């Protein structure tokens with residue numbers, strides 16, 4: 276049974292962060308119950324009253340371990356992982372209409388226009404049959420978040436948001452030894468990405484903290500140690 280337990284309240288980063296739903300409002304699968312609730316609202320968008328999946332946003336600075344932990348969540352809990360960065364990089368390799376602009380933006384550590392990223396996320400959600408998604412590395416800015424909410428309408432609010440909290444020196448070390456041939460994994464671009472994280476992404480994280488859906492997870496330690504912290508969040512919803 277997917278429900279939230281009160282003992283997890285320490286994982287929530289804000290005193291205002293009481294859950295939006297009380298345990299009694301959940302059914303055997305939290306995403307099915309939520310689908311019914313949001314279907315009462317009107318409007319259009321990515322989701323409908325027939326389909327309103329369980330959405331987890333996964334946030335954190337560059338190298339905080341988002342992608343690594345998403346893979347573990349997929350293995351254990353059966354989510355579909357949509358990495359905004361991977362979707363954008365795919366556009367570059369496919370030489371798509373926006374490929375050159377995306378490459379230039381990523382190489383500078385800047386943020387791609389919302390409509391481009393949201394279109395890719397939307398397409399990926401629509402073509403997947405799963406009812407639970409990890410959206411990794413999005414929204415990056417308040418503008419991203421507001422544009423997403425405007426487009427999605429029904430079920431626009433993520434069910435939960437994970438934030439991997441990690442000191443900058445740890446993130447830099449990890450990024451510089453990532454070795455995936457990424458154009459942005461160099462010290463100059465990493466500095467820009469950290470700047471963007473601080474000034475643009477932290478306000479998004481604060482927004483979700485105030486909404487009571489944020490789970491702040493200590494992103495230091497081994498992958499296994501971090502995953503134990505992640506498990507505490509998801510097991511509480513089962």
Ligand SMILES: Nc1ncnc2c1ncn2[C@@H]1O[C@H](COP(=O)(O)OP(=O)(O)O)[C@@H](O)[C@H]1O
Nearest residue numbers: 336337338339340341342343449453496497498
């Ligand atoms: N807990 C960890 N300890 C050491 N290295 C890690 C840890 N988690 C991830 N890494 C490595 O750090 C790099 C960045 O991790 P990644 O999951 O890609 O982060 P993000 O998606 O947040 O940028 C990768 O090379 C990954 O293998």
Ligand SMILES: O=c1ccn([C@@H]2O[C@H](COP(=O)(O)OP(=O)(O)O)[C@@H](O)[C@H]2O)c(=O)[nH]1
Nearest residue numbers: 337338359360381384385386387412413415
């Ligand atoms: O919603 C997004 C996600 C990513 N990016 C761009 O893609 C880069 C890499 O993002 P990714 O999430 O893959 O990086 P990570 O944080 O995992 O290192 C970012 O620095 C941005 O330039 C973006 O513009 N919008």
Ligand SMILES: [Mg+2]
Nearest residue numbers: 341342360412
């Ligand atoms: Mg990543």
